[in-house]
Amino acid sequence: MRFTDWPGTGTARCGDTTLLGWPCLNYELIGIGYCLHHCPDELLAEAEALCGYKRCRKCRQFAVKGSDPPRCKRHGCNRGSMQRRNADMRATAIEIAEQALGLRKRVKKRGIPVERLRRAG
Numbered sequence: 001m002r003f004t005d006w007p008g009t010g011t012a013r014c015g016d017t018t019l020l021g022w023p024c025l026n027y028e029l030i031g032i033g034y035c036l037h038h039c040p041d042e043l044l045a046e047a048e049a050l051c052g053y054k055r056c057r058k059c060r061q062f063a064v065k066g067s068d069p070p071r072c073k074r075h076g077c078n079r080g081s082m083q084r085r086n087a088d089m090r091a092t093a094i095e096i097a098e099q100a101l102g103l104r105k106r107v108k109k110r111g112i113p114v115e116r117l118r119r120a121g
């Protein structure tokens, strides 16, 4: 996944270096100064809110969507694990909620009263 596709990123590069000592090529999150991987812990909640993704609390990798507390595949959210199953269930619930929200927005745009939609569905 390219970081540039994420919401909340600016045009400047992240100010940190990778494990090998190379400059990090990800774009910084606006107001954070770092990408999600290199964001300091005290700014992590803000960074996650900006881009909509979570970071594993044990390392700097992406957390599995829906995991709580956020965990990557190597830190408890591997396929088949209990944590992963819970995370998948939560992620599905979030997706359904987002779809419902999107539907309401579209309906509003077209000017169809929500009441009528409710009766029909």
Ligand SMILES: [Zn+2]
Residues within 6 Å of the ligand: 014, 015, 016, 024, 025, 026, 034, 035, 036, 037, 038
């Ligand atoms: Zn970075």
Ligand SMILES: [Zn+2]
Residues within 6 Å of the ligand: 056, 057, 058, 059, 060, 061, 071, 072, 073, 074, 075
């Ligand atoms: Zn991890």
